[in-house]
Amino acid sequence: MPQQVRGVVARKKGAPVEVADIVVPDPGPGEAVVAIAACGVCHTDLTYREGGINDEFPFLLGHEAAGTVESVGEGVEDVAPGDFVVLNWRAVCGSCRACKRGRAQYCFDTFNAAQPMTLADGTELSPALGIGAFAEKTLVHAGQCTKVDPAADPAVVGLLGCGVMAGLGAAVNTGGVGRGDSVAVIGCGGVGDAAVAGARLAGAGTIIAVDRDAGKLEWAKELGATHTVDASAADTVEEVRALTGGFGADVVIDAVGRPETFEQAFYARDLAGTVVLVGVPTPEMRLELPFLDVFGRGGALKSSWYGDCLPERDFPMLVDLYRQGRLPLERFVTERIGIEEVEQAFHTMHEGEVLRSVVVL
Incomplete structure (x- = not known):
């Protein structure tokens, strides 16, 4: 049944974000619910808050995330409950002209979850980059979940979801x-x-x-x-x-x-x-x-x-290099914060005081 969790929402252009109750539906065909462990504070989230992407408020912010798959919908075979994943915003379709030419990193028809997440009053949310991961749990297309080494620190490897990979x-x-x-x-x-x-x-x-x-x-x-x-x-x-x-x-x-x-x-x-x-x-x-x-x-x-990446190819390889000590991803994590501190994190990011603040849930 649908779950009510906490998430960071931008209700209108330029207004401070707030932590609100959001409703996450059960996953439908091709979808997955992911329990978020950590999510980086990216400038793109601030751009959403400022109306620089589009005006489809309210937004559920956050997209540089790692967590554990909690449940999956019908037809999902590549991930299963219990898998540790990094979320991505390039769930390739496999059938567009780019994919058919073997250039899936340029996919023109990437997938997001079909069902909306909502506020408690039923207002539909627009998840940032189709993810919305400043939340205890989120609903995504299963193709947005890339399995990586579960021994990795989620606050570190989640950053591959956007800025570091770019x-x-x-x-x-x-x-x-x-x-x-x-x-x-x-x-x-x-x-x-x-x-x-x-x-x-x-x-x-x-x-x-x-x-x-x-x-x-x-x-x-x-x-x-x-x-x-x-x-x-x-x-x-x-x-x-x-x-x-x-x-x-x-x-x-x-x-x-x-x-x-x-x-x-x-x-x-x-x-x-x-x-x-x-x-x-x-x-x-x-x-x-x-x-x-x-x-x-x-x-x-x-x-x-997105760094011309293909998540299923690049994320596991880069996590392995990090685990081997050959890629110092941990140096990008300047501070670890709570979900209530995202607004302050926008300020410190704007002032150039951090490489990344990471929300740990």
Whole structure:
């Protein structure tokens, strides 16, 4: 029968979030109910609260989560009650044109749960990225559940559900960073530092972290940056070139998502180098570049959506690397908080005081 649990809800644009009673229905065909163990506080959740995604209030926030499958609906075979899972927002369909071409990481028709979760009065909730995991339990499509090593810390591996996977995948999957490559990462918050960690994991020789915040640059060094550039005191393009023999980096990752930073990334790369945009622009932004420079510099300009990941392929592998001590995912967890502290966590995140606050349930 339906269950009533606590969850973090954004009722209207810009208003502080609140902990409310929500109703989670029994799973229908293809669905699963997951008891959430931990969920990271991602900037995307704040963007939902501010109306930057859409205006389908009220939202049930939270999406970077790990937990245990409690029950499944008809036809579910890949996960079962008791499985420890990381939730994802790319439950691939297997039948769209991307999937049929063997490019499931670009699936155009991903799945979410068909049934709504509601407030106690019956008002339907919009779960963030189809997940809604700032809650004791949530309802998702079973394809959004990826089984991983149950010995892993849920507060750590849950971060693969969004920001860490986006940054790490931008380097490894989208950017194709290889052994000995030079890499520059512009913007060293959670996503940018994950790109730094990904570049290190891939064997990059020179990893340049660029930010205006000294604390963030220190975090980047801890995660593998070999050099740092204070963008508030130096020209980013000139500094990156100086650190790469005057040529520019093989791969430059823009983890900010502004026209100014993308232009810096464009000119900070080597000839035939790659620019990866993983920071999310806003609708009003416009980019202007000399068309001849786009032609003359060659290489590739790429956007990275969720780090071009395939959860069932990438999550278990990355959790194994973390468990082996080869990927320091635990360094992304700055603090562990309760479900009532999400609003304060938005503030500390906005002020750049944390890589990730993680709600532990």
